Amino acid sequence: SQTIHQWPATLVQPVGSPLSLECTVEGTxxxxxYWYRQAAGRGLQLLFYSVGIGQISSEVPQNLSASRPQDRQFILSSKKLLLSDxxxxxxxxxxDRVGVSGYTFGSGTRLTVV
Amino acid sequence: AQSVTQLDSHVSVSEGTPVLLRCNYSSSYSPSLFWYVQHPNKGLQLLLKYTSAATLVKGINGFEAEFKKSETSFHLTKPSAHMSDAAEYFCVVRSLAGGTSYGKLTFGQGTILTVHP
Structure with missing residues (x-):
């Protein structure tokens, strides 16, 4: 069966520090x-999506970047975190690329920038 | 362009009473529509999905939603609320437009459901 792993679950980082969140998928x-962000009091916003290794599309300009070094690995990064992150x-x-199945989400990472 | 509006940021019901979470959408194409639930400290879970088949969609945990094209609505309902239903609910539109927009998800702002004993 397919599973998705995301870590860490929670993270507290100072402003200006780097960030690396990792996501891996098994069984497919x-x-x-995709990377989504849910800011406090707001809905989920699509940040990046990737259809293959090395292929990244960014939805909104921001302080973050994404990489896909392997087929089942997706990394969200920042060189210098902002409070708004x-x-x-x-x-x-x-x-599957066609069809209308729903998505499978990881358990999420709660990031607090202080 | 597509958008989703969840009309209530908070809904409070008593256990055993009906639940109604409202969602309106706009889309240039006939979309796929989903309801997801997020319990505290857990990932999103798919409740149900509409994919152009039957307009009344039944999901897990007794939830159902009706797709009304004329009203551009996809409201989520449950006849009798349970304490375990307390969570945040998201209405989601999935684009079926061609090109780079295909498959993109647009989330509503979310509705927090509180269930009182």
Whole structure:
């Protein structure tokens, strides 16, 4: 069965420090992978999505970047965190490129920038 | 462009009474629609999905939603609330437009459901 792992679950980082959140998927190959953020009091916002190794599309200009070094690994990074980067980050995957299946989400990372 | 509006940020009900969480959407194409639930400190879980088949969709835990194209609505209902239903609920639209927009999800702002004993 397909599973998605995301870590860490919680993170407190000072302003200006770097960030690396990792997401891995098991039990599937060539998945579409996504990073979403949920800021306090707001809905989920799509940050990045990737349809394959090294292929990253950014949805909004921001202080973050993403990379996909392996087929089932998706990393969210920042060189210098801002206070506004605080939020709940979710990794998600969609296995098939056609059809209308729902998404599978990781358990999320709650990031607090202080 | 597509958008989702959840009309209530908070809904409070008593245990055993009906639940109604409202969602309106706009989309240039016939979309796929989903309801997700997020319990505290847990990941999102799919409740149900509409994919252009039956307009009344039944999901898990007794929830159901009706797709009304004329009203551009996809409201989530449950006949009798349970304490375990307390969570945050998201209405989601998935684009079926061609090109780079295909498959993109747009989330509503979320509705926090509180269930009183």
């Amino acid at each position: 190959s060539n998945p579409n992978l 605080s939020g709940f980050y979710l990794c998600a995957w969609r296995g």
